[in-house]
Amino acid sequence: MKILPIVQFENLTKIYRLPGFLKTQEVPGIESLSFEIAEGEIFGLIGLNGSGKTTTIRLLLGLIRPTSGRVLILGQEAAKEHRVRSHLGYLPESVSFPQALTPNEILHFFARIDAAKFGGKKKLEKTIDEVLSIVKLDKAADRKTLSFSKGMIQRLGIAQAILGHPRFLVLDEPASGLDPLGIVEMRELFLRLNRELGMTILFSSHSIGEVEKISHRAAVIAGSRLQRIMDRGDWNGGSKKTLEQLFLECVQLKISREY
Amino acid sequence: MVDAFRRVRAITQLTMLEEVRNKVLNATFLFAVVLTYFGLVLTNLAQGFEDRFFRDIAFSMVEFFGLAILLQSAYRVTRQDVRKGSSVEMFFVRPVKRWEYLIGRYFGIALLLWVGMAVMAGVQLGLGAVKKFGFEWIYVAAYIEIYLKLAVVMAAAFLLAMVTTSQASYLISSLLVYASGHVMHLLRALIQAQENAGLFAVLFIKPLTYLLPNFSLYPTVNNLEAVASKAVAFALTGTVFAAAYTIFYGGILLALSVYLFSRSEVQ
Numbered sequence: 405m406k407i408l409p410i411v412q413f414e415n416l417t418k419i420y421r422l423p424g425f426l427k428t429q430e431v432p433g434i435e436s437l438s439f440e441i442a443e444g445e446i447f448g449l450i451g452l453n454g455s456g457k458t459t460t461i462r463l464l465l466g467l468i469r470p471t472s473g474r475v476l477i478l479g480q481e482a483a484k485e486h487r488v489r490s491h492l493g494y495l496p497e498s499v500s501f502p503q504a505l506t507p508n509e510i511l512h513f514f515a516r517i518d519a520a521k522f523g524g525k526k527k528l529e530k531t532i533d534e535v536l537s538i539v540k541l542d543k544a545a546d547r548k549t550l551s552f553s554k555g556m557i558q559r560l561g562i563a564q565a566i567l568g569h570p571r572f573l574v575l576d577e578p579a580s581g582l583d584p585l586g587i588v589e590m591r592e593l594f595l596r597l598n599r600e601l602g603m604t605i606l607f608s609s610h611s612i613g614e615v616e617k618i619s620h621r622a623a624v625i626a627g628s629r630l631q632r633i634m635d636r637g638d639w640n641g642g643s644k645k646t647l648e649q650l651f652l653e654c655v656q657l658k659i660s661r662e663y
Numbered sequence: 664m665v666d667a668f669r670r671v672r673a674i675t676q677l678t679m680l681e682e683v684r685n686k687v688l689n690a691t692f693l694f695a696v697v698l699t700y701f702g703l704v705l706t707n708l709a710q711g712f713e714d715r716f717f718r719d720i721a722f723s724m725v726e727f728f729g730l731a732i733l734l735q736s737a738y739r740v741t742r743q744d745v746r747k748g749s750s751v752e753m754f755f756v757r758p759v760k761r762w763e764y765l766i767g768r769y770f771g772i773a774l775l776l777w778v779g780m781a782v783m784a785g786v787q788l789g790l791g792a793v794k795k796f797g798f799e800w801i802y803v804a805a806y807i808e809i810y811l812k813l814a815v816v817m818a819a820a821f822l823l824a825m826v827t828t829s830q831a832s833y834l835i836s837s838l839l840v841y842a843s844g845h846v847m848h849l850l851r852a853l854i855q856a857q858e859n860a861g862l863f864a865v866l867f868i869k870p871l872t873y874l875l876p877n878f879s880l881y882p883t884v885n886n887l888e889a890v891a892s893k894a895v896a897f898a899l900t901g902t903v904f905a906a907a908y909t910i911f912y913g914g915i916l917l918a919l920s921v922y923l924f925s926r927s928e929v930q
Contacts, residue, residue, distance in 0.1 A: 462929075467756070467928065482756075490757070492756050504680075504684035509680065513673060513677045517754065518757050520666065
């Protein structure tokens with residue numbers, strides 16, 4: 405049986421145009437990106453700083469427009485078809501919330517934006533209590549986020565992303581700001597969401613260890629281009645190499661090609 | 664459409680909640696109330712015209728307060744909050760259209776303005792009652808016109824926030840639009856009165872007087888003394904006309920803002 409792709413990147417290119425004094429400078433964000441993510445997969449994006457991971461994610465979500473090519477979620481472009489976004493959950497790289505509001509108020513607001521997903525008021529309350537307890541913020545549910553630590557803000561970010569059990573979860577550096585225990589808990593949470601609810605997860609990370617532990621497949625992006633897509637077999641099986649070694653090979657190969 | 668309305672309402676309520684808890688706005692409100700009170704104290708300097716003196720200061724404070732909160736809030740919701748990693752990014756990955764976001768924000772600030780102005784009006788009338796200054800129904804028309812005028816300035820501020828490159832240029836241009844709106848009709852009359860108006864004035868200045876807001880169309884608040892001598896019905900006719908102008912002109916500015924906002928990327 406063929407597993408349908410939940411995401412399709414089709415020759416996607418983004419060139420940033422930075423206004424200069426006399427002429428506009430063109431900086432490639434990502435170039436000619438093509439790959440697919442299957443439903444139910446945990447897919448890791450790894451790369452150096454500025455390699456194009458966040459650009460890829462922001463193009464996928466329709467937050468920025470591609471220069472050419474397209475990206476489809478469930479066969480539709482997120483930027484044009486707003487209904488498809490109902491199936492999405494997203495955690496940005498450096499998340500922030502209105503400081504004068506409490507987690508309860510923030511989650512209520514996000515739920516009301518997509519009210520059809522939550523049914524009645526009781527179900528909504530239950531769902532919010534549930535996600536707050538999953539991310540261990542239930543005791544701080546009515547405290548203003550002004551007094552929150554970076555880790556707590558990150559956990560609230562995860563709570564809003566998984567609110568309403570989206571089919572597809574996109575996480576940009578989800579471990580940033582979390583302490584070691586928080587990272588382990590987050591990893592277990594994502595594995596549970598994937599196994600129990602069948603959530604497809606795309607996440608970017610600097611931590612190759614994290615990608616190695618939970619991903620079914622991983623893509624290496626370097627110099628704004630996709631270098632290689634690997635699966636568990638590559639880093640756990642035949643090649644006898646760790647994902648870190650495979651990643652370094654890709655990046656060094658890219659650097660040696662450039663110089 | 665029902666879903667769109669629900670989302671706009673949710674964003675309106677969120678904006679209202681955020682702004683009500685905004686310390687800077689609360690401080691601005693307190694400042695305006697204190698100045699209104701000082702206006703009452705200073706009435707002793709205007710022997711024989713105490714009520715008129717206090718009324719002018721109080722109406723100015725209502726307008727000042729409204730202008731201060733709308734300029735701060737409009738920039739925050741259209742520029743400061745629309746950046747990478749902000750909660751706005753988390754709105755846009757949900758089924759929210761850009762126009763729903765912007766209109767929701769606009770109505771949120773408009774609602775805040777309405778509540779803030781109602782409280783300020785209460786303060787004015789309360790302090791006036793202490794001094795036994797009379798209440799005139801014409802004041803209601805004046806409050807409504809101040810609100811309508813600020814609704815136009817807010818639509819202009821939304822548009823200017825889209826096209827300016829910094830907070831300073833946004834503030835300066837918004838204040839210029841606000842100030843010029845009060846003198847545009849004079850400028851137009853001056854050009855019309857001059858038989859030999861220069862080509863520059865006819866080609867550039869005159870069209871500008873039609874493009875910028877025209878606050879002379881808000882008769883009660885501009886000339887309270889003259890309108891007060893006439894019937895309330897006269898003032899209300901002017902207010903209805905001002906409301907129609909606000910909806911038409913403010914609507915165009917807001918539509919332009921929505922167009923530009925829909926084309927922008929979250930940077």
